[in-house]
Amino acid sequence: MNSHKQETSLKRPVKMPWRWILFSVLLLGGYTSSTPPSPATFTTTNGGVCHIYNSGRSADCLGRQLESVPWRQFPSTLESIDLSYNKLQAVFADDFHHFPQLRMLELQYNNISHIDSDAFKDNMLLEHVNIFNNSLQEIPARALTPLTNLKHLLMSNNLYKHATLAESFSKHVKLQVLSLGGPLVMGLKKADFQPLKNIRLQGFAIKCSSNLSYYEPGSLEVIQTKQMGFDMAIDQRPNTLLDMIRDLANKTFSVIQFRNLFEFMYYMGDEDIFQGLKDISANQLIFHRGKFNENLLRMALLNLQVAPVKRLRLQYIDFARSPTFVDSGASSSITDLALDKLDLWYISNPDVLRFDWRFTWFNKIKELSIKYVYFNSVPCDAWVEMGGVESLDVSNNRLMDEFIFNQRCQYEGAMPNLHTFNMSYNDLSSLRDLSLLTKEFTQLQVLDLSNNKLGSAPKSRGCTWQRNITQFIAHHNHFESEALLCLPTTVLYLDLSYCDLDQLDMRYFERATNLRELLLSGNKIKFIPSKWRSPSLQSLALDGNSFGLISKASFQDMPQLSSLKAGNNPYHCTCELHVFVQDTLSQGKVNLTDWPLNYRCYHPEAFLNTVISKYFPGQVACDIRLVIIICVATTTAVILILMLICYIFDLSWYTKATYQIIRAKYRAHKEKAAGEPSAFTYHAFISYSHSDADWVRDQLLPCLENNRNPYRLCIHERDFMPGKWIIDNIIENIENSRKIIFVLSRHFVNSEWCNYELYFAQQRAMGKAFSDVILVVKEPIDPRSLPSKYCKLKKMLSTKTYLEWPQQVNQQAFFWAQLRSILGKPAATREERHSVKSRTSSVGAVSVIGPLMADRVPEEDIADADEEGEPKRRMNNDERPIPLPAF
Secondary structure (H helix, E strand, O other): OOOOOOOOOOOOOOOOHHHHHHHHHHHHHOOOOOOOOHHHOHHHHHHOOOEEEOOOOOOOOOOOOOOOOHHHOOOOOOOOEEOOOOOOOOOOOOOOOOOOOOOEEEEEOOOEEEEOOOOOOOOOOEEEEEEEOOOOOOHHHHHHHHOOOOEEEEOOOOOOOOOOOOOOHHOOOOOOOOEOOOOOOOOOOOOOOOOOOOOEEEEEEEEOOOOOEOOOOOOOOEEEEEEEEEOOOOOOOHHHHHHHHHHOOOOOOHHHHEEOOOOOOOOOOOOOHHHHHHHHHEEEEEEEEEEEEHHHHHHHHHHHOOOOOEEEEEOOOEEEEEOOOOOOHHHHHHOOOHHHHHHEOOOOHHHHHHOOEEEEEEHEEEEEEEOOOOOOOOOOHHHOOOOOOOOEEEEOOOOOOOHOOOOOOOOOOOOOOOEEEOOOOOOOOOOHHHHHHHHHOOOOOOEEEOOOOOOOOOOOOOOOOOOOOOEEEEEOOOOHHHHHHHOOOOOOEEEEEOOOOOOOHHHHHHOOOOOEEEOOOOOOOOOOOOOOOOOOOOOEEOOOOOOOOOOOHOOOOOOOOOOOEEEOOOEOOOOOHHHHHHHHHHHHHHHOOEEEEOOOOOOEEHOOOOOOOHHHOOHHOOOHHHHHHHHHHHHHHHHHHHHHHHHHOHHHHHHHHHHHHHHHHHHHHHHHHHHOOOOOOOEEEEOOOHHHHHHHHHHHHHHHHOOOOOEEEEEEHHOOOOOHHHHHHHHHHHHHHEEEEEEOOOOHHHOOHHHHHHHHHHHHHOOOOOOEEEEEEOOOOHHHOOOOHHHHHHHHHHOOOOOOOOOOOOHHHHHHHHHHHHOOOOOOOOOOOOOOOOOOOOOOOOOOOOOOOOOOOOHHOOOOOOOOOOOOOOOOOOOOOOOOOOO
């Protein structure tokens, strides 16, 4: 399977034991370096060039251009030292003397030509020594003798001319992996490896010269190992391979690898140099590098048909046709190659697939892997001949839609056993063609189409998939949302990571009812749909997208969801996000696998890069129930306060009065526009309670109207125009009167209509300091006893001089003189335009607001008056009357 795929419980495990990987690296040239430690664990030694980490147990000096071991900088607690890729020329006795706990020593890729015989005498715990690729001219047997715990010794690719091991190597009974030899070793002798006859190894590798001069039969008989590696070219002595294979007969190996078997020329001989393979029991046979022509490959495969080898790998092979090959028909074909796995990797010539034009050599292969061969088409016959293939990997090639799916081919009945098909890293673009190709593969379950060019909507219509497909891997493509409808709906596992998706088509997920694991990492999804229904989904990856909001509503229709990965998104830190995180963590039903480091705020700017786990908004801001309670309580309190204010200050009454004034003003404006202008008519408007009407008619009117210079007064009983609105009558007559006389009594205070008239007078007097208002107190009134709505009257009674009606008859004449003085000399008035005015009985009054431009009292007509035309102080009945002007 492709290395980019994430491991899940639904996938097949990779059948690659670590020992095979270890030994392959060894055969390719030894360990280049130990695994570098994480930079987060480094602590630099004071004044040094090496890094000490792992609590003082490890030292990293890789590639520091060192010419000597800087042992003075190292703590004595070191257990591992990496000095590879430096310029060391020798290893001296004092270099590692101070490190008794040392277990691993990496010295590969230096220029070491000498090792002191007592260099490791104090390092009895050493288990791993790597001196690969140096300049040693002899095997350092004496230096290695004290290392009785040695398990891994890698000393190949040095300059010694013989591979003979000293007898002291027989003491290394714990040895597991050994590599030796070099480019100057011209051959092998039977006595070279005798010290190893009683040691059972896990891996053994021998390197010889590219021009092998001799091989003594039996040289490898004593070697007991699971993994055997040869790095030697037999171009000049190809028959040597017969002796080498014979030495390995009747033994069991997990891996045998031949490296550079033919390095400079193709084998042109007729003798079958692989005939001994039938006697070797090996799980895997590897041919690494080297030149293979058609004849040599056929020779190897013919022998493997009868050999107990289960796996074959040809990698980095230079393949060429054989001009001398004669095709004798079906007898030339490989028809009985039964292998568990066949790997064809990095073959220089794609013709390696067609060296047998009938493709019968694929028929009994269970796992076929063809990678980096760069072929671009599959002949129709090949599909038919791969009847036994269960897993087919053709990744990292140049396959295109029209080459892999040929409409002229008959695919019916093809590949009946195929369950895993890997076509990643090709140039495929049509989901429809791939669905038509695989719909006849009746056992197909796993389909890997990652790293292609799939996802175009026009090429993703009319798909018909095999209904057995349970895993669909398509990461690193370019999907449009509409293309999702072309995916198989039977899948349990779907990987659409890094596919440039900006939105999701929910119609697909409604159909894919069996989906359990969905990977959508690294896309451009801008929002998570609120009604995402996927009843079987258990694991969801949404990390690395473009959405900023996420909530519980998005996943409420996923009852089985237990794992969610949603970090590395530009989150808006809001209450909704905070509530989602807190609920998810507290309930524990869904595990946020990448929490908390990958969850950060991008908005608002004040919280940029803040880890969401440290974002704590206020409770009031996030608890909607609390917000509603506060709002309702606040609104209720405001309403109650307003109602209380209205009750205390009688605002409803004032509102009603203001409304009536506005209406009356509007009607007056219409009448004026109609050509009926009003004129000054009265010297005074009398406002009184109906209970005081007798006093007004019997006392007030005769005294002011029955004179040589009579006053023209307005009272509602007599002067209001019939048929007109009462409010209009009140406002019009108040505005057409020079003065306004209020006859105050207890009845006046209790009269609603009098209150309106007083309010209208206040509005008329606005800005005039009430100079037109005359207060006549008919009965004694305590201002403190007045209702709250008479606040203006209270103020007037407290600050304005007013007249009191005396009960004694002898004082009443003085009262009338005072009143006439305040009213001033009667001025001439125009005759009213209307000849007849109907008089109406009193019905009370309604208030209206309207400023009135009234004439002020002439200054010469009022004796001892202030600037407002009022007496400066209140006059009692017992005081002497002030001089009055003559009438």
